[in-house]
Amino acid sequence: DAGVTQSPTHLIKTRGQHVTLRCSPISGHKSVSWYQQVLGQGPQFIFQYYEKEERGRGNFPDRFSARQFPNYSSELNVNALLLGDSALYLCASSLGDTLNTEAFFGQGTRLTVV
Amino acid sequence: QKEVEQNSGPLSVPEGAIASLNCTYSDRGSQSFFWYRQYSGKSPELIMSIYSNGDKEDGRFTAQLNKASQYVSLLIRDSQPSDSATYLCAVPQRQAGTALIFGKGTTLSVSS
Numbered sequence: 001d002a003g004v005t006q007s008p009t010h011l012i013k014t015r016g017q018h019v020t021l022r023c024s025p026i027s028g029h030k031s032v033s034w035y036q037q038v039l040g041q042g043p044q045f046i047f048q049y050y051e052k053e054e055r056g057r058g059n060f061p062d063r064f065s066a067r068q069f070p071n072y073s074s075e076l077n078v079n080a081l082l083l084g085d086s087a088l089y090l091c092a093s094s095l096g097d098t099l100n101t102e103a104f105f106g107q108g109t110r111l112t113v114v
Numbered sequence: 115q116k117e118v119e120q121n122s123g124p125l126s127v128p129e130g131a132i133a134s135l136n137c138t139y140s141d142r143g144s145q146s147f148f149w150y151r152q153y154s155g156k157s158p159e160l161i162m163s164i165y166s167n168g169d170k171e172d173g174r175f176t177a178q179l180n181k182a183s184q185y186v187s188l189l190i191r192d193s194q195p196s197d198s199a200t201y202l203c204a205v206p207q208r209q210a211g212t213a214l215i216f217g218k219g220t221t222l223s224v225s226s
Binding site for chain 2: 099
């Protein structure tokens, strides 16, 4: 079975541009979460979607937005990119939305803003 | 602000030794705890989940949970050079769905 897939794997953008990152969860999983990880830190929660509804939002500016599609895939959009947005963006897939649900990560998208 | 704390290390152990990684959390109501392994340049990989007080063993890995003291630990027996990685402790943020709060991670180095 395919795991969580993210695209693209690497991306270079210029300050002020917009970026869209994509994620396909494990088959049968209905929850997708997005995290940002900068070097030397643990992943920081950005958004969670379950059954196409937003279930949680982390402490990120409104430049960050996301959505989940009927097939449970998801997009993360970031507008007006800043140098500080350079990071590894991770998508995590979960079967359900309970506190003991295990989350599995994709390979990530490495975003560099220049 | 809920927090998860880990000693960033690096923790260095010789091959064959036991590596002990510790994590403390601030939310006394937390019920679920996860350990992830992250190799340099890669994404986190789930290696252990624990929900009840006590020990949970899976191969060379043992997770230990003490809710009264609010700490969870990961023991790696017979450490191998391939265990060299950053180990992340994660706890669900109960006020935001099942989003995870991560510690900064402990870097483990196993020398042969």
